[in-house]
Amino acid sequence: MMQITWISGLLFALALPAAIAQTRSPEWDTWLTKNTCAITDKNASDDYADLAAFGAAIKDSRIILLDEQSHGEENVFALKARLVRYLHEKHGYQVLVLESGLYDVEHIWRTTETANTIRSQAPGNVFYLYANSPAMQGLFEYLQTQKQGNAPLILSGMDSQHTGTYARQYLLNDLKNQLNKTGNTKLGNNIFWSKFAELSLALFNMDRTAPDTKTQEQYFQFMQQLKAAFPSSEQYFWQRIVASIEDQARRYWGNRHEHRSAVMGENLLSLLQHRYANQKIIVWGHFVHLNRSGLPRHGNLGHLVSDRFKDKAYVVHFTGNKGSYYNFFNDQNTPVLSFPAKTIENHLERQPGPYNFTDWRKLPPHLKQDVSMQAALSSYIPQGLFELPEAGAHWHERVDGTFYLNKITSTKP
Incomplete structure (x- = not known):
């Protein structure tokens, strides 16, 4: 959007x-x-x-x-x-x-x-x-x-920005299910998953409140693990979903806007x-x-x-x-x-x-x-x-x- x-x-x-x-x-x-x-x-x-x-x-x-x-x-x-x-x-x-x-x-x-x-x-x-x-x-x-x-x-x-009802209701559960299908059950059960889900849901609700620096670092480190969990061309859709969530977080928390259109282009x-x-x-x-x-x-x-x-x-x-x-x-x-x-x-x-x-x-x-x-x-x-x-x-x-x-x-x- x-x-x-x-x-x-x-x-x-x-x-x-x-x-x-x-x-x-x-x-x-x-x-x-x-x-x-x-x-x-x-x-x-x-x-x-x-x-x-x-x-x-x-x-x-x-x-x-x-x-x-x-x-x-x-x-x-x-x-x-x-x-x-x-x-x-x-x-x-x-x-x-x-x-x-x-x-x-x-x-x-x-x-x-x-x-x-x-x-x-x-x-x-x-x-x-x-x-x-x-x-x-x-x-x-x-x-x-x-x-x-x-x-x-x-x-x-x-769009790399997800603010719709379906994203708020289903995206994170679908993401976890995809991790399980690829054999990455540890990520879905990771101790940080609940915090990741909480922060991501706030993004989907267009909440721009940035967490503290340490939590942000943990969030983006976890995002790197998520991106690595979808390495093959068959998993392109979830690669782009994870990349889009990461971009939305960096834009909202860093108050920067310039990369959204390019990420949208990469999705396309x-x-x-x-x-x-x-x-x-x-x-x-x-x-x-x-x-x-x-x-x-x-x-x-x-x-x-x-x-x-x-x-x-x-x-x-x-x-x-x-x-x-x-x-x-x-x-x-x-x-x-x-x-x-x-x-x-x-x-x-x-x-x-x-x-x-x-x-x-x-x-x-x-x-x-x-x-x-x-x-x-x-x-x-x-x-x-x-x-x-x-x-x-x-x-x-x-x-x-x-x-x-x-x-x-x-x-x-």
Whole structure:
């Protein structure tokens, strides 16, 4: 799930100063007009003719990463849900990986039945703005229906942070059972196990109270033993569960935040290597995690995946120029920031269709180097909330395609 506190120091505004943005060249405008394709807002429709340009852009990709700017945009969720259905039905994508707890979502998928549906299990186990979004309810029902067929769209999680009800109820018992299955019964019966379980459960409840230094040392020493207990590739899932718990403890107790996205990426790479080795994957999460270029001083999921899979990974960005989004920092509907007159969004607003799509991989090399376009893609999140230094000068290296929505609508938590 998305951790609320750490993001306040990161602003991912993709724009350089407005004065630079005003100088965009006519050639750049001409290219945008020719390469921007109208998209409908028929989110419940199975008519995907308007997505042909998007389909052509991603046709050789194994991994599609669908970002979002705030976690609080209802029509972005609806459009992403439509894209998920399209990718599953028309392009054979087989797995949807959400920015939610690795264990929690695994438990949902493993236990879901008609009487115990994905939709009914999502609240309390999936990131709350996903679990309670009206648009997401339709997606959960689609996943449920498809699970009964011959080509299900598998639901998975990737987050290294575990705060769901299932993690609190079952994770530690399941971990002990796995230790017993691997012949490591001594660890499960270790004198420190009860303290380990107590401290880990507090983490799952998002209690950031740090134990004393000696107890922390004992905890992390015990974690090393746990990691050594799952050495084989067949035990990859529990390797990543233990690594995730360790990272959550180090972040909460040390008040550091920067490694979560990279650990999340390692979780995803492990799934890709071991469980979904020959399958096509859709990843759903925040821009901070999914953009190709990483975070200041540290990597992120998008950087790790792009480094491994190169152009087989395609990052899709969603933006707009009007409307509002739900700001989970203050529980308020927040107006979308307006952009300078020469930013890309202002140009895209004038294109046909309530939404539109642009494939930035088609940009000619000389336009990629044109200083007039380097400030052209902006963020509607206020500066001071998310920041990637020098993002404006390198935005085309962070995302591969963009969906523009004429008016962003706020979700309801």
